[in-house]
Amino acid sequence: MLAALYRSPGGSEVLSVTDVDTPEPAPGEVRVRLHVAGVNPTDWKRRTTTAPETDFQVPGQDGAGDIDAVGEGVDAGRIGERVWVWFAARPGRRWGSAAQYTVLPSRQAVRLPAGASYADGAGLGVPAMTAWHCLYADGPITGRTVLVAGGAGAVGNAAVALARGGGATVIATASGPDKAALARSAGAHWVVNYRDRDAADEIRAHAPDGVGRIVEVALGANLELDLAVLAPRGVISTYADDALADLPVRRLMVANVSLDFVLIYGISDGALDAAAAGVAAVAADLPRLPVTHFPLVEVAAAHDAVQQGALGKVLLDIP
Ligand SMILES: NC(=O)c1ccc[n+]([C@@H]2O[C@H](COP(=O)([O-])OP(=O)(O)OC[C@H]3O[C@@H](n4cnc5c(N)ncnc54)[C@H](OP(=O)(O)O)[C@@H]3O)[C@@H](O)[C@H]2O)c1
Numbered sequence: 037m038l039a040a041l042y043r044s045p046g047g048s049e050v051l052s053v054t055d056v057d058t059p060e061p062a063p064g065e066v067r068v069r070l071h072v073a074g075v076n077p078t079d080w081k082r083r084t085t086t087a088p089e090t091d092f093q094v095p096g097q098d099g100a101g102d103i104d105a106v107g108e109g110v111d112a113g114r115i116g117e118r119v120w121v122w123f124a125a126r127p128g129r130r131w132g133s134a135a136q137y138t139v140l141p142s143r144q145a146v147r148l149p150a151g152a153s154y155a156d157g158a159g160l161g162v163p164a165m166t167a168w169h170c171l172y173a174d175g176p177i178t179g180r181t182v183l184v185a186g187g188a189g190a191v192g193n194a195a196v197a198l199a200r201g202g203g204a205t206v207i208a209t210a211s212g213p214d215k216a217a218l219a220r221s222a223g224a225h226w227v228v229n230y231r232d233r234d235a236a237d238e239i240r241a242h243a244p245d246g247v248g249r250i251v252e253v254a255l256g257a258n259l260e261l262d263l264a265v266l267a268p269r270g271v272i273s274t275y276a277d278d279a280l281a282d283l284p285v286r287r288l289m290v291a292n293v294s295l296d297f298v299l300i301y302g303i304s305d306g307a308l309d310a311a312a313a314g315v316a317a318v319a320a321d322l323p324r325l326p327v328t329h330f331p332l333v334e335v336a337a338a339h340d341a342v343q344q345g346a347l348g349k350v351l352l353d354i355p
Pocket of ligand 1: 215254
């Protein structure tokens with residue numbers, strides 16, 4: 037099969053697209069013939085920092101395609117099923133989604149709803165599951181007010197939609213009108229420009245009692261804003277590695293703030309399954325961000341585009 041791979045960590049120049057043996061599904065696994073792969077920031081970050089555990093690593097956690105083979109113990113009736121996959125290149129697994137085939141545990145290949153395209157499915161995994169976990173790790177959010185920082189980002193946009201779908205009042209932030217429009221179309225009741233001097237007042241105007249939960253992409257930049265709008269005993273669920281010079285411990289303590297740090301690689305299998313199920317339940321209704329397509333042979337350019345902060349989703353079309 038044709039696969040993108042790298043043999044040592046480094047810049048996007050370590051990626052090549054080459055022929056390798058097609059993997060066979062082990063017991064409990066399925067093999068998926070991929071049509072589209074999603075590219076996420078984690079793909080270039082991992083490629084830059086982490087050496088492959090075996091002689092090569094196929095990058096890519098997310099993708100979508102058709103199950104074409106099953107391992108021992110998996111219902112053969114799954115062959116032919118249209119699926120989206122999550123965590124294909126989880127640590128310990130070399131067969132990421134930037135290839136014609138991947139093999140992975142059966143539960144990580146989830147049926148694509150009718151009406152959802154492979155491109156839709158390839159955008160779900162990492163961003164939507166991270167968003168779901170940040171929102172729902174402590175239970176339902178019905179009737180709560182949620183603030184989503186960066187409501188046009190891949191995780192942020194999914195968080196807006198998942199929060200709205202879960203019955204929350206949703207306030208999102210965005211840096212300009214185009215991004216505000218994306219947050220609004222995902223379901224945000226209000227969108228505030230976090231660069232405005234009076235952003236906290238604007239958010240407070242929509243949430244006079246404060247917001248109960250914040251899904252945060254830039255804790256270092258936004259902690260002051262977050263503390264200005266968070267309700268007592270509120271939760272900040274932060275998922276990006278944004279430097280924070282000082283932690284205002286007393287202010288956090290006085291407001292009884294819970295600061296939840298989320299890294300999807302480290303959450304339990306039960307929590308991952310809950311996130312996948314939560315996303316699957318609404319996958320047909322999740323918003324579609326603008327998409328930039330690259331052919332598989334241009335995987336290096338696709339990684340660079342994500343690293344440079346491309347708006348919307350970057351996808352690889354698999355031949
Ligand atoms: N912990 C985990 O498990 C996990 C999972 C997924 C992603 N991540 C990380 O999360 C980050 C975002 O991922 P992504 O895929 O969503 O990236 P993305 O699609 O590029 O979105 C990033 C968003 O962050 C917004 N942003 C930047 N600075 C901001 C600020 N100070 N306040 C509010 N919004 C701000 C940007 O919007 P503006 O241009 O409007 O500022 C942009 O929309 C990456 O660093 C990624 O590695 C971590």
